[in-house]
Amino acid sequence: MSKLNILLLGSGGRESALAWKISQSPRTARLFIAPGNGGTDAYGTNVALSPLDFDAIKAFVAENKIDMIVVGNEDPLVAGIYDYFASDPVLVVGPSKAGAALEGSKDFAKQFMVRHNIPTARYESFTAANIEDGYRFLETLRPPYVLKADGLAAGKGVLIIDNLDEAKKSLAEMLGGMFGASSTTVVIEEFLSGIECSVFVLTDGEGGYRILPVAKDYKRIGEGDTGLNTGGMGAVSPVPFADKEFMDKVEQRIVLPTIKGLKEEGIIYRGFIFLGLINVGGEPMVIEYNVRMGDPETEVVMPRIASDIVDLLEGAAKGNLADIPAEHDPRTAVTVMAVSGGYPGSYPKGLEITGELAPAESILFHAGTRRDSDGRLLTSGGRVIAATSYGENIADALAKSYKAVEAINFDGKYFRRDIGRDLMK
Numbered sequence: 001m002s003k004l005n006i007l008l009l010g011s012g013g014r015e016s017a018l019a020w021k022i023s024q025s026p027r028t029a030r031l032f033i034a035p036g037n038g039g040t041d042a043y044g045t046n047v048a049l050s051p052l053d054f055d056a057i058k059a060f061v062a063e064n065k066i067d068m069i070v071v072g073n074e075d076p077l078v079a080g081i082y083d084y085f086a087s088d089p090v091l092v093v094g095p096s097k098a099g100a101a102l103e104g105s106k107d108f109a110k111q112f113m114v115r116h117n118i119p120t121a122r123y124e125s126f127t128a129a130n131i132e133d134g135y136r137f138l139e140t141l142r143p144p145y146v147l148k149a150d151g152l153a154a155g156k157g158v159l160i161i162d163n164l165d166e167a168k169k170s171l172a173e174m175l176g177g178m179f180g181a182s183s184t185t186v187v188i189e190e191f192l193s194g195i196e197c198s199v200f201v202l203t204d205g206e207g208g209y210r211i212l213p214v215a216k217d218y219k220r221i222g223e224g225d226t227g228l229n230t231g232g233m234g235a236v237s238p239v240p241f242a243d244k245e246f247m248d249k250v251e252q253r254i255v256l257p258t259i260k261g262l263k264e265e266g267i268i269y270r271g272f273i274f275l276g277l278i279n280v281g282g283e284p285m286v287i288e289y290n291v292r293m294g295d296p297e298t299e300v301v302m303p304r305i306a307s308d309i310v311d312l313l314e315g316a317a318k319g320n321l322a323d324i325p326a327e328h329d330p331r332t333a334v335t336v337m338a339v340s341g342g343y344p345g346s347y348p349k350g351l352e353i354t355g356e357l358a359p360a361e362s363i364l365f366h367a368g369t370r371r372d373s374d375g376r377l378l379t380s381g382g383r384v385i386a387a388t389s390y391g392e393n394i395a396d397a398l399a400k401s402y403k404a405v406e407a408i409n410f411d412g413k414y415f416r417r418d419i420g421r422d423l424m425k
């Protein structure tokens, strides 16, 4: 059995869960996390490198004999990290820059779906040059109106507006630079009504793929899905409505045409595809593609992968994923995110975190945490720590996660108490 030195890029709860899983593999020799957080050092060695500083990463890879780079967040992928290392022997798990455009440009993603007959909301794209056409397109749609900045906008680039005049005004504002260069092009699409879920696929660019456990995340800050959007307040896996019949449709109508489409178009893609789906009366439709794992979905998906993740990641990077099993753990997993008071608005940082940091019945995945020079654990972000638990069902797993979140202390701690409630009806 060959062992690999692995460099994982990123610093959130997602990377904590990936590091946790990678560190359990007998195939991992050394694991480095760049830059990591106050919890990832339990699974490997944190290194102070920016995931966007490719030259520094290259030097680190050479110095530490890294065999495989696993990219957690989208920014390095959209900036072309796969292509940067294309002629280097190190394996990179992720899409090429051309593939990362599935997340980096919503207009590209929509065109790709139309080309390959993948079910998604009807849409058109506009720039300042044809804003009048945009107004006319809005007039053909029924409210609410969905306006999306074409480029990456840190999860903030989507507006859903009830009133036609306001939608027109927002279109003008977006094209006028509301999200900077990200909204130079705006996608306007039909509103779809249904319940969302996240499907994750690992693919090797050669037609081999594995569908990972399906999850649902909770994006809004407030209970009952109210208030501002956040990076994600909790997640559940599996998702009861994503049953065999639904997942068969997802595989046939979305996963296979996506993989085939990438290949046909000559787009190199050896990494995770995140399908943001909506269930419209039993029919899956694509809301968005992302080119990485989800956060906090990863905090429930990794615990539900029973197979060796390093085998799977290596299979994706080398092009032989069809030979590698991806068994799912039958248990339910939930995660509840403890966040800083004030988040997703402004919030304090540097508050000491105390309490039970090694609970018996849950796994704590650190997100916005860091250690000071005395080893004290401090908050360093909006989303602070996710508590993941297994259970026989959602309620059982949730009871453990709530207990774990309650046992952590920092000033202003907040969490939602209704994670998974919509799935338990």
Ligand code: AMP
Binding pocket: 121, 146, 148, 155, 158, 189, 190, 191, 192, 193, 196, 276, 287, 288
């Ligand atoms: P996105 O960044 O594309 O995932 O959009 C953010 C959120 O906006 C999604 O998670 C959905 O809740 C919502 N959304 C986006 N597009 C639509 C749509 N066509 N119909 C209904 N809701 C949407």
Ligand code: GLY
Binding pocket: 217, 231, 232, 290, 293, 294, 295, 296, 297
């Ligand atoms: N949980 C949604 C995302 O990672 O984009």
